[in-house]
Amino acid sequence: MSLLVSALDLPTSCRVDQRVPKKMLAENGAATSADKRLINDSIEEIQWLAALKPNTVGVSEYSDDQREYLEVAVLSITARYAPQGEGANATNKPVNTTRLAELVHRAVPYPVLLLLAAPQGLFLSLAHKCSAQNEVGKVVLDGEPATVKVALDLTAKYPFVQALALPRQPQANFLALYQGWMDCLTAWEAMQYTGSFTMTETPAQAVTRRSALHRCRDLDVQIASLRSAASKEKQIARQVAANLEIKALLAERQQVATDI
Template sequence: MLLDVPGFIASLGLPDGCRVDQRVPKKLLLENGAPTAADKRLIANTVEEIQWVAALKPNTVGVPDYRDELREYLEVAVLAVTLRSQPAQDKIRPANAARLAELVHRAVPYPVLLLLYSGQSMTLSLAHKRWAQNEASKVVLDSDMVSMSLPEDAPSLDALNAFVQAIALTRQPRSSLFALYQGWMDSAQALLAAKLTGMFKAADGPEQAAIRRHALQECARLETEATRLRTLAAKEKQLARQVELNLALKRVLVQLAAAREQL
């Protein structure tokens, strides 16, 4: 299943009233979202077009805004960024895609459902926002982005189809724009969990979704630790130390299996 931006946007089921469908000048991202010269080069060399697809507001989707001491969600933006084909490959390098997504999220004061499209695959990313601690009027990212490549990160066609259905606007919480956006994030994390379990399963509620988020973080941490221990064990010359590293690896793998049970 090859996803493209129009197909994915259609799967969201956005009402006509929230559609914007306006091209955003690339210079706005260069001026407002590129803190370093390297970031400016990345944007200039890889971004072909930025499209503001939709603005989800209380009066366009019938979902209340959200305010607390950490954040204010008056709207949720849907943006699509088309990337230039690269000379040696059609897909942007993962590190560059991740950095570009971060720059776009940082440049927009509202939470964003962001699509980066390279012609062969699509990267979906989401990130909560909060007030900066030292500057009340400035908005910063709140924790890490939730990001995935489609269709690569789907373990099967069934899982991908289930995710595309789960991401529909009508299936998200409607108590507030924060809850709606969290619903999108939970659907994305369900697909990341399916990559490890082989099966897509939407969370039964906020509590289970929170358990899954923590389990995904633990899986990532433990997989990194397992890789580190394998590398050290392979290089180790002393038998006693090698045994010690392998025992540590076994303990980490047991913990990893337990974390996966929470997905």
């Protein structure tokens, strides 16, 4: 995690470096007993690393009818295995990193860049926010958080690491800056399909890439499901039909991947 914190190149003017009690997260982000259990059992430590504000990083606030980006919070969480069962039968339960990241984004009223170190790997997570339609003054998530697993063998010279630096993000306002980090995560996900890390050059290209990635993920789920069903199918005709459908989906996936 220290490599990614350094890679962000955050100025000392915005650093907070303050521990946050997980009780605060449980009170503000956990709507159910299962969520509270996830927070209490899985989190080892929460650190508020930095508060990006106009007077600390020289970037302007953003405001329109749907959202206010007055500042951006940078947080880190160290998570641990949650024990399941008791005594000799106790096992280590994997951390639900997707849900944990979502709870953090819901609990903090500002957009968050979250660094999450869990037993199963290192994750980065971001989520756009907007005003709630039915409750004045309330902020909600604008779509699902983007939570991606990052390779542990990255070096300071890796393009993805270099791309995260704060000075490399758009500086027009906090919405543009935050979207710059979001595009970094999208480029990392795209690399899993293309084999190389490249940033998009225009907002339109970024939108096209995100749409293509979403469609490819959906197609991968469908293909995996069909393959599983086909392997269990005993009727030849249905096996043939499933294989033809898989072939068509693979062709579509190959075509969609050209936009990544």
